Amino acid sequence: MKQGIFILMGVCMLLSLPSIASDKDKNKGVTTVDSLNTVNLNWYNMDPTKDKVLGASVDMAYQELLAGKLPRRKVVVAVIDGGVDIYHQDLEGKIWNNSDEIPDNQLDDDNNGYTDDIHGWNFLGNAQGENVENENYEFVRIINWLSPVFDTVTNPELLTGSLMEDYKLYQKCQSRFEAEVKKYTGQQENIKKFQERVDKTVELLKRSTKTDRPTKDQVKQVLPINDQETSAKKYMLFLFKKGFTFDMLDEMNEHVDKFLTYHLNAELNSRKVIGDNPYDSLEVSYGNSDVKGPRADHGSFVAGIIAANRNNNLGINGIAENVEIMVLRVVPDGDEYDKDVALAIRYAADNGANIINMSFGKGFSPLKKMVDEAIAYADSKGVLLVHAAGNDADNCDEVEHYPTKKFTNQWQAKNWITVGANAQKEGKKLTGVFSNYGQSTVDLFAPGVDVISIFPENKYDLSSGTSFSCPVVSGVAALIWSYYPELTSGQLKELILSSAYVVDKKVLLPDLKNSKRKKVPFQSLSVTGGVVNAYEAIKKAELMRR
Known part of the structure; x- marks a missing residue:
């Protein structure tokens, strides 16, 4: 009997690997999407009514509302993450270029404090080109x-x-x-x-x-x-x-x-590669221009959902066509440092980003005030900040995850959206088993379970996480803003939240600890009780223009 229990325990442990490992772990990717389960291909672009899939209704928006119309501006989305493969075939023409900087001349041509920052900046490296890959946790x-x-x-x-x-x-x-x-x-x-x-x-x-x-x-x-x-x-x-x-x-x-x-290694000192004091907010001259870094799988996946070419007959279809990705490498395999996050947010706000995608988070924030000030700064400049709720199946109304829109002085960012993850079908398993939630802290849900996106070296992969529902919302925001640039970030946020596809059903509460999950109303898991919907948001934007 004991042997049987041990065997079963071992198997169960192995089968639980995906939820334990989370969406940050390395995979190998495949060269064509046909190698993956194609039922998951581009489902985040599908429509709840037409396709019977709880996607963001992006394809229908293009087909029925935007056909024959031209975008009125390019939208820049800053992806603060672990690096992006900017040379991926599905991101061709979609990477932000700093036109005020001359490549590879070892000079800070635009005097923004960053040398040769052509496509963004890597806060996890040094001037010699060395990079940090692994880190310990903040606690x-x-x-x-x-x-x-x-x-x-x-x-x-x-x-x-x-x-x-x-x-x-x-x-x-x-x-x-x-x-x-x-x-x-x-x-x-x-x-x-x-x-x-x-x-x-x-x-x-x-x-x-x-x-x-x-x-x-x-x-x-x-x-x-x-x-x-x-x-x-x-x-x-x-x-x-x-x-x-x-x-x-x-x-x-x-x-x-x-x-x-x-x-969990208390002796680890990966920061010595960078050479700064991570708790000194005045020491800001560090990093390098290598925005891909040694581990670009997660950030590339995020960027692909937002911006992968829709008309190249390759791989996947991203959400926004007239968009560019600004890459800010901040997130190692481990917990990011508050100082890096704060500086990346400020970089994005100062260098033309309209939207900041933040598919990362942690449970402790020793320099929260510094991050708060950076968020407030971006907020004041009309930047929309989109943040992943997290993958711990936590109620964010009760458990804090950082960064957050709430400041230490009790004020909060106005132009901030927090996103949970949903699956394809409108049934009891609609919510990702891992997804954080919160009736007052998570604004809405978006596709984030079994999503296919790009992987470094012209490959593709399938993964799950609020890290990937977050760029769905960023992509929808970029799509709307490219056609309706007159909207303020506050108006854009309100459009996205007020047009969410509301699900009036009970679903299984996210829970990673108990196999028997209780049922709760889906509307109790977020502010809107809904899933992001580009079609309805664009309909509202058109009415506002008139």
């Missing part, structure tokens, strides 16, 4: 930051004011760190045991299969000569039936190892 860095102050505190009740607040933060981070280390060391041990069991099983079957990674068909053809081989065959076929693959086991090993080696 780990906060512990390192505050340990010298609080490690020797024996009477915390004597602390007052900001010191007491910092001490509470320190304790909260310590608790989170200890819990995460325990979780992943436990997973590592379980995976090790499971790996050993699989290895022994494979070895027993090797007489017949002649391989260390047998297929299901190869195992089926094994003719056991003893009880051990009989048991090994049954065990391996059981695993295959449950969805096991050797690649899945490799990915789980890599995933857990990455958490312990990088994300």
